[in-house]
Amino acid sequence: MNKKPFLNTKAYAAFNAANPLGPYQLERRTLGSHDVAIVIDYCGICHTDIHQVRNEWGGSLYPMVPGHEIVGHVQEVGADVTGFHPGDRVGIGVMVDACRSCSSCAEGLEQYCENGFSPTYNGTEQDKKRLTYGGYAEHIIVKEHFVLHLPTHLPLPSLAPLLCAGITTYSPLRHWKVGAGQKVGIVGLGGLGHMGIQFAHALGAHTYAITTSPHKKADALKLGAEDIIVSKDPSAMAQHANSFDFILSTISAPYDLSAYLNLLKRDGTIVIVGAPNKPTELGIFDLIPGRKTIAGSLVGGIQETQEMLDFCGAHNITAEIELISIQEVNEAFERMLKSDVHYRFVIDMASLRNT
């Protein structure tokens, strides 16, 4: 068992000093009988990390260790752990615990736990007291139920974004039964959108990238899109009016919902996984004449996350990433705010150990 604190506090203090949360000493959790102790090799950077580090949504809990796109390998397992062994490649997503007894948990939908799941960071354990600390760190201890097996033949750093960006897009595509014969649009070609295009295509749908950026066409086609639709081009939007079965919106900037509803055919659905901070205007007359639907979706349950990872293994799907050191995190945040990333930053945690 590792004798060091589970966070390298010296390196993390430097990161926090720049962030500016200040240095602190984190309490180390003891390995329980159902726990898995994991060495973190890589951690993706999600937009959520920026919002929460900067307290842009309010209610941030400090000290904070961000990061919920965690991949690594098992270091040690508790006495009752049966599904994992030292050396296994594993991943941790946005949840590390839930009540396991409510109706949502019973259905494998821990992300909708009626008593509140424990987020991987910026939240508390199920005791509602001890803070949870995320993946910009050397180690993490997580209950077996929330640890995921990773495909063994794909490059490890490129799997990290699957744990949030991947499952967030995969889950609604599966829940709303996207598949062959359907025309599907993915709005936004960023960390989430570039996963959504790959999944929709692999599920057999005719997939279109809907983006403000015409220069992303080559990338979109490479990821599996039939074509792109430039959302700022009214004639392109008009050409595709009333033609989509399903649209997945991954953008978090405010946008014109009406324009996307107009792309849906009768009984079509738009699912929103990227949430603008401000309310959006909804014209009810955009819904009624075609019995159209708007829905939201939040990541995915543990069972479905494992299904998604297996699906990625079977279809050789990974994220497109830029690998950085922990020392480059603050610069990465700034570049993400300018959408200057193809398509996800992933931190190499070896850089933390070398600090």
Added chain:
Amino acid sequence: MNKKPFLNTKAYAAFNAANPLGPYQLERRTLGSHDVAIVIDYCGICHTDIHQVRNEWGGSLYPMVPGHEIVGHVQEVGADVTGFHPGDRVGIGVMVDACRSCSSCAEGLEQYCENGFSPTYNGTEQDKKRLTYGGYAEHIIVKEHFVLHLPTHLPLPSLAPLLCAGITTYSPLRHWKVGAGQKVGIVGLGGLGHMGIQFAHALGAHTYAITTSPHKKADALKLGAEDIIVSKDPSAMAQHANSFDFILSTISAPYDLSAYLNLLKRDGTIVIVGAPNKPTELGIFDLIPGRKTIAGSLVGGIQETQEMLDFCGAHNITAEIELISIQEVNEAFERMLKSDVHYRFVIDMASLRNT
């Protein structure tokens, strides 16, 4: 065959003079081989009539004969009509024709006809030229496919509102599979809402009326509601938070969508059939954490309207009405704008003949 014009122009001119559309002479349609000529006995007054007579939605077509909640009896049938005979009790709803060849029509969803259905009034025939004239009249000629059989044992005037208010609420309850074991809310206790409560209850759901008016409790219980929830009472709304499977919103005044979304449980759906003129604010964060859904719905197809009428026959469901003469129409409009009607005005067309 009736030798008179199908509208009693003298009486109708008087009505129009008050409205103030001016007197006019309407062209009479010839009975075609697939047509049914109907004597109109009663016609319900829908809020849409007020909006369209007054051109509040824009694009109103004059001369206009309002009315799309029509009940009466067959006077004469065309040579190829097989399903109707003189004397049959029949109804006409909001549509009198559609293309009959698009995919929506092929599925029996003429209300979503991709080439545009012909509304019963304030629209055109499928030639996109000849105006259609509605039910505030003595007679109407309609293609057999759009004529509906009425239950024979229920009072005829109380069936008129089923043709719009009835099907508009029945269709979404059926499409979203409302039934036993579900908790269902009907927002608004007016012409539509009082039908929705009866249908949801008859379908086996635990049904609640959600209203701004505490004094409507006795009526709501009589219609089949378990209880009412006063939407202006924050503690009542909080008590029912996250508990509804399905909510049907029938109100057309602007309202706080967030408050109703908060009543839905995970995977719950709110369907909106009453459309405010102004856009509503939608907070995406009200949808994401419970995978909640907002949808719209427009009346129902012809086959489903017949199913609804048969359902009413089997369950003895009718509208609660106030029967008026054609001479009282303008006063009725004013009272409806004050929600002063229990719960639908129906015009006795004998009053038109006696003018």
